[in-house]
Amino acid sequence: MAESFSTLRINPDRMLDSFTQLASIAATADGGVNRPTFSEAHLAVRKWFREEIEKSGLEFRTDGAGNHSAFLPVIARSLKGDEAILNSRQEIASGQRTPLAMTLLIGSHLDSVPNGGRFDGALGVMAALEVLKTVKENRINLKLNLEAIDFTDEEGTLVGLLGSAALAGHLSQKDLTSPRGGREHLIEGMMRAGLSDASMLSAARPKDSLAGYLELHIEQGRRLERAGIEIGIVSAIVGIWSYRLSFLGRADHAGSTTMDDRLDASLGASAFTLAAREMVMKDFPNCVVNVGKMDFAPGAFNIVPARVDLALEFRSPNEDEFNRLNAALLDLAEKEAARFGLELKVEFLGKHSPSIMNENVCTAFATACDNLNLTHVSLSSGAGHDGQSLSDLCPVGMIFVPSVDGASHSPREFTKWEDCVNGANVLLQTTLRLAAG
Ligand code: HGY
Ligand code: MN
Numbered sequence: 161m162a163e164s165f166s167t168l169r170i171n172p173d174r175m176l177d178s179f180t181q182l183a184s185i186a187a188t189a190d191g192g193v194n195r196p197t198f199s200e201a202h203l204a205v206r207k208w209f210r211e212e213i214e215k216s217g218l219e220f221r222t223d224g225a226g227n228h229s230a231f232l233p234v235i236a237r238s239l240k241g242d243e244a245i246l247n248s249r250q251e252i253a254s255g256q257r258t259p260l261a262m263t264l265l266i267g268s269h270l271d272s273v274p275n276g277g278r279f280d281g282a283l284g285v286m287a288a289l290e291v292l293k294t295v296k297e298n299r300i301n302l303k304l305n306l307e308a309i310d311f312t313d314e315e316g317t318l319v320g321l322l323g324s325a326a327l328a329g330h331l332s333q334k335d336l337t338s339p340r341g342g343r344e345h346l347i348e349g350m351m352r353a354g355l356s357d358a359s360m361l362s363a364a365r366p367k368d369s370l371a372g373y374l375e376l377h378i379e380q381g382r383r384l385e386r387a388g389i390e391i392g393i394v395s396a397i398v399g400i401w402s403y404r405l406s407f408l409g410r411a412d413h414a415g416s417t418t419m420d421d422r423l424d425a426s427l428g429a430s431a432f433t434l435a436a437r438e439m440v441m442k443d444f445p446n447c448v449v450n451v452g453k454m455d456f457a458p459g460a461f462n463i464v465p466a467r468v469d470l471a472l473e474f475r476s477p478n479e480d481e482f483n484r485l486n487a488a489l490l491d492l493a494e495k496e497a498a499r500f501g502l503e504l505k506v507e508f509l510g511k512h513s514p515s516i517m518n519e520n521v522c523t524a525f526a527t528a529c530d531n532l533n534l535t536h537v538s539l540s541s542g543a544g545h546d547g548q549s550l551s552d553l554c555p556v557g558m559i560f561v562p563s564v565d566g567a568s569h570s571p572r573e574f575t576k577w578e579d580c581v582n583g584a585n586v587l588l589q590t591t592l593r594l595a596a597g
């Protein structure tokens with residue numbers, strides 16, 4: 161079946177039109193986007209996405225986690241015997257008379273980091289939607305339902321991989337009680353989106369309803385560009401652990417307190433940040449550590465800082481290494497706090513395990529690249545992605561397209577449109593290969 165469609169391609173102008181409209185929603189002056197989860201801008205882009213889905217004659221679906229999808233049911237025909245595999249409950253509950261089939265998820269995320277780039281996540285969702293439009297207009301009869309999905313809060317401005325974790329049934333109340341973006345922000349955001357803890361926890365799909373998950377994403381690094389290679393086939397995705405560290409000193413007058421009489425919280429926070437970078441570069445060469453935010457309190461020119469809250473995140477491709485890195489970083493924080501006479505408060509804010517991509521899906525991607533005469537290479541992902549929430553549930557695979565100058569999580573983020581189209585065609589051809597059975 162897939163052979164007969166090997167010449168099929170997406171409609172690049174139609175995808176460019178959707179991508180451009182999407183990028184214009186909450187665009188920033190310097191060419192980026194600002195759409196943190198459940199912000200007014202993010203809700204606006206989801207409203208646009210739903211209209212786009214319904215305009216194209218695809219079925220719109222959403223769930224208790226706010227995931228938004230375009231759904232293309234397998235064309236009704238009798239499936240007999242063991243071919244028929246139970247659909248997800250909501251398909252049966254909604255009276256779907258679609259024959260019993262599993263669903264191949266294709267997608268990414270429409271939320272962005274604050275002042276991020278217009279390709280991160282957005283390209284994957286637009287390409288997924290374009291794949292469904294292309295399959296639908298060519299009336300291709302597949303063995304699987306297709307679903308183009310925009311996962312809630314991939315970026316973690318609230319929780320991180322929230323929608324995919326909920327869909328996979330991995331989300332717990334604990335994840336919602338002390339999320340890295342703060343409980344208050346999460347509650348406010350869910351209220352704006354008409355969601356709740358209970359609805360989030362209700363979003364789990366039946367384990368046997370998903371046939372697989374495919375994602376196209378920008379590389380967000382320089383390897384493909386430097387090597388002059390068109391497609392990256394992702395072998396594994398890093399794990400990510402998050403903490404809030406609070407260095408606690410004493411507020412004092414910044415003028416009349418002698419330097420040796422201060423309990424200055426900023427000294428512990430700064431010394432830790434520098435020392436953590438040194439230690440990871442020396443002792444954990446395939447890991448990274450990041451302090452993305454420091455909040456000073458009371459926060460005035462003329463007060464010695466009493467408290468500094470520090471947003472700490474570290475990543476490793478290797479589960480065992482995390483425990484060593486975790487212990488080393490927390491010991492270091494204790495040491496630097498003690499050095500300046502400070503107290504240290506440690507709040508664990510969640511973790512995502514590293515995950516290996518499915519071999520069969522990687523092979524299907526490589527075959528599609530070869531048929532499209534596109535060069536490809538296997539590489540690991542230093543960025544987290546929704547696929548790591550799903551990899552224990554169903555076969556997961558990802559492809560990357562080159563990022564110009566490796567820029568991402570910044571308005572400088574850019575990928576050439578030709579590379580975007582290449583990625584979308586690999587996604588289409590791989591979808592056909594896997595869904596045609
Ligand atoms: O942070 C990440 O790795 C991803 O962009 N959410
Ligand atoms: Mn992303």
Ligand code: MN
Nearest residue numbers: 273280315569
């Ligand atoms: Mn990102």
